[in-house]
Amino acid sequence: MCWMWSRSESPNTILDVCEQPWQSYRLFLRLHQPVSVSIAKTAARLPAGWYVYVGSAKRKWAFRLQRHCQQQKSVHWHIDQLTTHPAVEVRAYVLSRLPECELVRRTRGAILIPGFGASDCQQRCGSHLRYLPDAE
Numbered sequence: 458m459c460w461m462w463s464r465s466e467s468p469n470t471i472l473d474v475c476e477q478p479w480q481s482y483r484l485f486l487r488l489h490q491p492v493s494v495s496i497a498k499t500a501a502r503l504p505a506g507w508y509v510y511v512g513s514a515k516r517k518w519a520f521r522l523q524r525h526c527q528q529q530k531s532v533h534w535h536i537d538q539l540t541t542h543p544a545v546e547v548r549a550y551v552l553s554r555l556p557e558c559e560l561v562r563r564t565r566g567a568i569l570i571p572g573f574g575a576s577d578c579q580q581r582c583g584s585h586l587r588y589l590p591d592a593e
């Protein structure tokens with residue numbers, strides 16, 4: 458299931474959210490079983506559990522988030538390998554006004570695959586995908 462955070466139930470909620478100067482978002486994913494991915498033609502395996510991915514919301518954020526929630530799509534970004542997998546659920550996303558890499562720095566969790574989700578990263582975050590081993 459996928460839902461959008463909002464501050465009110467009013468009919469103008471979507472418009473209200475759209476007018477905020479969002480810069481980034483966190484996407485919360487649940488892997489119900491281990492998932493194999495590949496990065497730079499190297500295979501890796503992510504254990505089951507919770508993950509958080511940080512992306513840019515500067516341009517077309519509504520489109521991007523909607524795309525993350527679609528299972529049927531071509532795999533273009535690293536994260537698409539997870540969001541197209543039948544054992545992976547996109548559970549929530551939260552928009553932020555912090556710059557993308559700043560939000561990564563404030564996101565806890567472990568880097569399991571260096572470089573994953575960080576093709577465009579200029580600030581050496583290591584990865585924009587973090588594993589949350591303690592989450593339930």
Ligand SMILES: [Zn+2]
Binds near residue numbers: 575578583585
């Ligand atoms: Zn970064």
